Amino acid sequence: MAAILRGSRNVWGRIRHVDYTLVSSRSMASKTQVGFIGLGNMGNPMAKNLLKHGYPVIATDVFPESCKELQELGAQIVDNPAEVADKADRIVTMLPSSPNVIDVYTGANGILKKVKKGSLLIDSSTIDPAVSKEMALAVEKMGAVFMDAPVSGGRYAILAVFRRAHLNGQEDASVGAATSGKLTFMVGGVEEEFTAAQELLSCMGANVVYCGAVGTGQAAKICNNMLLAIGMIGTSETMNLGIRLGLDPKLLAKILNMSSGRCWSSDTYNPVPGVMEGVPSGNNYQGGFGTQLMAKDLGLAQATATNTKTPVPLGSLAHQIYRMMCARGYAGKDFSSVFMFLREDEKEEGQ
Amino acid sequence: MAAILRGSRNVWGRIRHVDYTLVSSRSMASKTQVGFIGLGNMGNPMAKNLLKHGYPVIATDVFPESCKELQELGAQIVDNPAEVADKADRIVTMLPSSPNVIDVYTGANGILKKVKKGSLLIDSSTIDPAVSKEMALAVEKMGAVFMDAPVSGGRYAILAVFRRAHLNGQEDASVGAATSGKLTFMVGGVEEEFTAAQELLSCMGANVVYCGAVGTGQAAKICNNMLLAIGMIGTSETMNLGIRLGLDPKLLAKILNMSSGRCWSSDTYNPVPGVMEGVPSGNNYQGGFGTQLMAKDLGLAQATATNTKTPVPLGSLAHQIYRMMCARGYAGKDFSSVFMFLREDEKEEGQ
Amino acid sequence: MAAILRGSRNVWGRIRHVDYTLVSSRSMASKTQVGFIGLGNMGNPMAKNLLKHGYPVIATDVFPESCKELQELGAQIVDNPAEVADKADRIVTMLPSSPNVIDVYTGANGILKKVKKGSLLIDSSTIDPAVSKEMALAVEKMGAVFMDAPVSGGRYAILAVFRRAHLNGQEDASVGAATSGKLTFMVGGVEEEFTAAQELLSCMGANVVYCGAVGTGQAAKICNNMLLAIGMIGTSETMNLGIRLGLDPKLLAKILNMSSGRCWSSDTYNPVPGVMEGVPSGNNYQGGFGTQLMAKDLGLAQATATNTKTPVPLGSLAHQIYRMMCARGYAGKDFSSVFMFLREDEKEEGQ
Amino acid sequence: MAAILRGSRNVWGRIRHVDYTLVSSRSMASKTQVGFIGLGNMGNPMAKNLLKHGYPVIATDVFPESCKELQELGAQIVDNPAEVADKADRIVTMLPSSPNVIDVYTGANGILKKVKKGSLLIDSSTIDPAVSKEMALAVEKMGAVFMDAPVSGGRYAILAVFRRAHLNGQEDASVGAATSGKLTFMVGGVEEEFTAAQELLSCMGANVVYCGAVGTGQAAKICNNMLLAIGMIGTSETMNLGIRLGLDPKLLAKILNMSSGRCWSSDTYNPVPGVMEGVPSGNNYQGGFGTQLMAKDLGLAQATATNTKTPVPLGSLAHQIYRMMCARGYAGKDFSSVFMFLREDEKEEGQ
Incomplete structure (x- = not known):
């Protein structure tokens, strides 16, 4: 891992593809439960947007108080990432930095403890692309799929999308400048899974762009x-x-x-x-x-x-x-x- | 002058206005002779654009060979800036740097030796705004009007405009990127004279923008x-x-x-x-x-x-x-x- | 002048030498009156050092209150630079910036109004070397000599020298760090006059270094x-x-x-x-x-x-x-x- | 490890000390065998200096040809770092970058495979101090001691020291500038071991400075x-x-x-x-x-x-x-x- 972290150029692109026959077991039916981990400034409105689009959400955060608002809106709150992974086979993570991502995926109660084969794990955190590659390797070993999908535009734009959804098209002038099509998810990972990721991400952003192999979302x-x-x-x-x-x-x-x-x-x-x-x-x-x-x-x-x-x-x-x-x-x-x-x-x- | 050059902030905007009764003597009838000084990479296509729009042009350059092409297109070539000023009451200057501008305006055979009262002198060189202010003061003392009007977009855009004029609308794809409305004259000087400047400048650029007092064109x-x-x-x-x-x-x-x-x-x-x-x-x-x-x-x-x-x-x-x-x-x-x-x-x- | 200010490289070194037969008229006897113009943070201790070394000082400053301390120490205070030049043929100027220097030398009551042929004018201000060259040219036209001699080490070092003089060698530990040989005058001008300049400057600084033609003191x-x-x-x-x-x-x-x-x-x-x-x-x-x-x-x-x-x-x-x-x-x-x-x-x- | 690499400030200084009773087993008698790993531009003259000072050297390098010169001078060459550790309980490593250090210490044939309890491992590579801390932790777990001791002055200075040793004090003028006391080892690690490290390092550099806890040598x-x-x-x-x-x-x-x-x-x-x-x-x-x-x-x-x-x-x-x-x-x-x-x-x- 250390070698990857210190990033010689050779590591870019050495992700071997997962066995996609396993993916067939994933519930692709729209509107089945989606996991969400990390309900901070960014994650909170993102998870709300999922709810708003009709997805049952099962969520967790290290700070219980961060979960209250979402719980009131109907989300199921569980104790840790492993429990989320036990119940949902599509999970979005939105965390502040690389160590948090490593912990949520590979920690003692991390996603990988209970991840189902064929699950789709989308990380929207902004982290070092070399760490995304590490996570992808670890996830792949469990037979699941990892994609990095950081978002451009920040909380401002996320809130704007949320507000627009609220306003049913009544554009709020005060946020107009930041919202006209600027919010963008940049997605890295195997191209075969892009459509599945796009289904969820398009609830939360105006643009969802496929960038290439794992890590290229972060790079972009x-x-x-x-x-x-x-x-x-x-x-x-x-x-x-x-x-x-x-x-x-x-x-x-x-x-x-x-x-x-x-x-x-x-x-x-x-x-x-x-x-x-x-x-x-x-x-x-x-x-x-x-x-x-x-x-x-x-x-x-x-x-x-x-x-x-x-x-x-x-x-x-x-x-x-x-x-x-x-x-x-x-x-x-x-x-x-x-x-x-x-x-x-x-x-x-x-x- | 030295004090101006070293630019305390106080100097911005201390140009006293010229006596505009003098301006009435200027030939405003369209298509009378226009002077052009400086036929280099930028000035040459600019002067051609004036000819193309039907203006008789009287021009000069320190390098005689620079004048040949324009002469063949019908321009009258004279020996020095003073002679241009003797024959035209609207003059455009396009020179490489501040010392050249100072020389062309205030030198031994400079414009100011023979400038007519009420003349409009437009300097499209890109120079220090403090020098533009100096020139404006000197021009004003002779009862004429000075405006700074540098052009954004460079030779590339100028040529593009030229080419477009040639092509009668047949957009040349190879220069398309640089030409869609990007060429801009930025004009500083007394607002009363902006229309007169605009008449000439709009032959050479897609946009002519009034920026404020003398020097603000350069500033922009x-x-x-x-x-x-x-x-x-x-x-x-x-x-x-x-x-x-x-x-x-x-x-x-x-x-x-x-x-x-x-x-x-x-x-x-x-x-x-x-x-x-x-x-x-x-x-x-x-x-x-x-x-x-x-x-x-x-x-x-x-x-x-x-x-x-x-x-x-x-x-x-x-x-x-x-x-x-x-x-x-x-x-x-x-x-x-x-x-x-x-x-x-x-x-x-x-x- | 403008051309000099905008400094093409050509200007370096084009100072023609003054007629040095005129210099013979200058009072070279040590301890005759020395003029000092500019008694600010830097100039004040410098002028005091001259007094301390036994030179009668005739001084001026735009702020009369700046002169009081020096007057009490025995200096003669006059109204303006011209009066200083009328009474002293060796003058040191120490001013905050180029416009002040230009004014003190070439202004209505400037040094050049009354400068004696053969006078030595030393400017210790830190200014653009191109302005030093301008001043040298103007001074030379009056038959006098100009040298630029900015000081390195700032007020701190100047004060330290002053304090050391006071303490008769009892080194003040609190300023020791800045004083061990660090104060340096860097002198530009004709080499023939360097000894004369050095006589005065060595009262005020530990090192006086000849740098070359006018302007090279500033450059250094x-x-x-x-x-x-x-x-x-x-x-x-x-x-x-x-x-x-x-x-x-x-x-x-x-x-x-x-x-x-x-x-x-x-x-x-x-x-x-x-x-x-x-x-x-x-x-x-x-x-x-x-x-x-x-x-x-x-x-x-x-x-x-x-x-x-x-x-x-x-x-x-x-x-x-x-x-x-x-x-x-x-x-x-x-x-x-x-x-x-x-x-x-x-x-x-x-x- | 990942958390350390991404360096929150908290990690500085959390190295728990090794059990120093183990250290007593180390051969402290001067002139017993010293291991040396990495015989590149820097390592080669360093190892020669050890030989010159009478230490038997047992060395290895990934490139066999790098070992020839040293072998001719009497060093024993072995196949890999583990073998060095098997035979010497004082080892100096000099490697180009962090991944090499990680490999030489923790790799399949790394030092830690055969390191003796109480051994002193000195790493003179210049690497990220966070990696030095990682290595120190890993070494400590094996009951040995790790110190970081990068050298300032580079190959130039190393060679100069080598040459001086050769010349028996006849200072080679051509390298004089770089050699007058500038070569410095900066050592981080437990203070109790500094004397032991100094004994070896002083054969190779003029100054050996103790900087503090592990990693501070690199930091300096x-x-x-x-x-x-x-x-x-x-x-x-x-x-x-x-x-x-x-x-x-x-x-x-x-x-x-x-x-x-x-x-x-x-x-x-x-x-x-x-x-x-x-x-x-x-x-x-x-x-x-x-x-x-x-x-x-x-x-x-x-x-x-x-x-x-x-x-x-x-x-x-x-x-x-x-x-x-x-x-x-x-x-x-x-x-x-x-x-x-x-x-x-x-x-x-x-x-």
Whole structure:
């Protein structure tokens, strides 16, 4: 395992395929029980979306209080991942980091203790793709199927989908910016199982994209978020510079968005208060995607880049900037607050 | 002047307005002679576009051979900027850098030696906004009007417009990516004169945007190009990392473009050979916007950021990366060749 | 002038030498009156050192209150630089930035209004070397001599020299670290005049080094401070990382200092509280060399690098980090406080 | 193990101490057989130094040809690490990276298959400190003692020590710069065993420093090399900038070295050809410490920084620069060749 963790390039793609005759035993009938493990900020609305689409849900979380809301909505709550695996042959996991994933799958009360042959295990956590590969190997040995399926767009987008489902199409303007088709599951694993995964994931996201072998879902997520962070910091620097040079921020955003400077952070999630509505910059950077989570994802990007000897100078600096922000009290604010971090406080000036 | 160059923030916007009664003397009748100074890679197709739209053109360039093609197309060629100013009261200048602009306006045979009161002088060079302000002050003292109107999109886009005019709408697929509405003039100066400037500029670009006081056109251009450089290097790092993690480049580009990593460099001008058609990455990074020119624009961004005490960490690193590329032989290649610069040459590996 | 400011490489070294027959008229007898312009944090102790070494001083400053202390110590105070130039033929200027220098030399009441032929004008300000060249040209036209002689070590070192003079050799342990031979004047200008400059400068600094033609004093200062900033941030990152990895800070400093990581910031001015005595890190980062001043010097380094197309990736990032620190309230703290800026506040952690 | 690898801060220091009554069985008599595993560029001269100091050596390497020279000098060569452990109770390992260390200790023919209780295992490889902790735990379970003892100064310094031993004090001027006391072993592990480790290590290096608990040797090494890389790139940028500003390189080096810009890379290992003798810059960057090895060490620094959430902006950029250099053909050159990488090739200029 250690060798895998330290990721020589050779490991990519060495997953041997499971015996798919075993898969036939899985209950494919729609609307049979689905397991859900990890009911945090992200997992909670995801599991609700499953319920909303008519799936019976059997769930667990290390924090019992996290389960209450879902229980009230009709989900069955059990004690640990092994019990979930005992009762459901399709399970979604949504956990904060690699060690949690390892524990939920391979721990003393982990899924693998009771997983049924042919089960479909979908991990939507964002973790190191090398750990996804480890898990896939372990799951495969039990005759089950593992897919990595991290989600792009964060809690903000998940909530938006949830809200849209609630509103029956009455688009909530305040979240419009983040919801127009941006939520995406990126799925890695054997292609034969993609349709089965898509059935569940499409209840929770607008897009479900097949990326390739196990680990490529994570790879795509990590790549996207690295470029997102670069774009966000870049947009913040640029907007700040333009404002100081006398440009009106709304006009500058408009110009960038019709020019080659255009990016998601400038046209959909602008970090400057007052430029757009319905984004965290208009709400004191509350909600959205936390700086600390972005720092974590950039750490994953950095680690995979180091392991594959890939130079990522801007990605690496973006990582460091988000680390410095965490050190300076921005950990809990939306990652677009980098605009505030970079902005010179007028009262500090003079010289 | 020195004080302006070293740019305290106070200077932004202190241009006193010209006496507009003088402007009435300018020939506003469409299709009267237009002056054009600077017939290089950018100026040449721009001047041709003016001819194509029916304007008599009177032009000059320090290199006589640059004038031949335009002369054959019917332009009148004169010896120096002063002579242009003697014969035309609307003049467009397109020059490589600040010292050239200063010389063409204020030099021994400069425009200001013979400029007529009420003339409209439009500078489309990309230079330091502080120099634009200097020029505006000097022009204003002569009773004429100065506007800065740099163009976004570079020679590539200019040529595309030219080609489109030629093709009468038959879109040339090979340049399609760069031409769909991306060419933009960013105009700074007194608002009363914007319409007059727009009349000429709209012959040469798809968008003509009013940005505010003199210098804001440059500011907008500089801001756009800084964000463009960041997006391009970020996209290159990201695509390179994804490929090394086992993702198919076309699929990765598709995923980024439907997610929050989306930017102009990923969806319109992708730097990875084979991902898109009609962009320099598909043509060995020939054509397009040269690395050296991008380095120059980033130098301007850096200087304005330093002068206004604005932190631009990614912009600054992008500048350094393009400088390193110039040092390593990429000066003449399209700026998307940063993908090749970052890509580890397989034969160098091992350890 | 503008052309010089924008610094093509050609300008380096085009100063024609002054007619040195004029210099013979200067009073070279030691201990005749010396002019001093600029009595701020740096200039004040410098002028005092001149007095202490027996030179009559005639001084001025834009803020009259800055002159009081020096007046009480026996200096003659006059109204403006022109009056200083009227009465002294050796003048030292110590000003905060380029515009001040330009004004003090070429302004309405500037030195050049009354400068005597053959005078020696020494500018110890830290400014863009291109501005030093401008000033040298203007001074030369008046038949006088200009030398740039910025000082390395900052106010801290200056004060230390002052204190040592006071203490008659009783070394003040608290400032020992910064004073053992580190204060250095870096002098650019015609070599024939170096001895004359050295006579005055050696009263104020331990080392006076001849660097070459006008502007090279500034160049050396800027280079030194860029490397200093890089070393300081690097040391801070390294000490912070080592501490988090379980190393004792004093031991780590000792190891670095006996190894290849050794630098002035690790062995003489360590940024970690408790590692060394007599440095700002032991005094809540009071005193020393302010973050804002370092940011200014790095801005100069950046500008000269951009003008000469020199890639300086770490220097550039160091500049941005000090800019960010200014924006976050560190402007007035010693530049070694970057250790605190980078250090993750424990209470912000968790995820 | 996985949890350790992913390094929460809690793991530092949780090594329980071995039962030291077992240690008494170890042959402490000097000059009894010492095992040596890994006879590459670094290990080969290290093992020779042991022989030279009178220790019988029993060695192995995956490449049999690496063993020949040592065998001729009198060492006993065996087939694999287990055999070494069977015959020697003091073993030094010197391996290229973490996976090799894991294999040599815990693999099928690894040391732990035959390690004697009370043996002293010293690993001089440079690896992730978290892996050192893993190894220490595994070794401790077998009743033996593990210490990490990476060496600073690289092959260059090792060879210098070797040569000095040969020359009987006749200092070889060509390597003088790198050898005056710079070679340092940084040792982590239980303090009670330090003296025993020191006995062997002092045959191979001038300094042997105790750093603290297991892993702190690696931590110190990684910290030193990160600061070294920052100092080297910073020195290269600074020297390059100064040269372009008209300074003589030797003079600039002298000024830096008497000022606050001073660092090991400026005063002991200057990267500019012609400034110093006996360093790789004077020998076309042959020999010394390879760019690729520096990139590897910076990758370790990056990983530990990410795991401990420590911002290392310059360290991270230094890593990326050395990665880019590897990608551009500098992998095998000394790491001071970054001066050449940054230096703009005159023929590429113009615009």
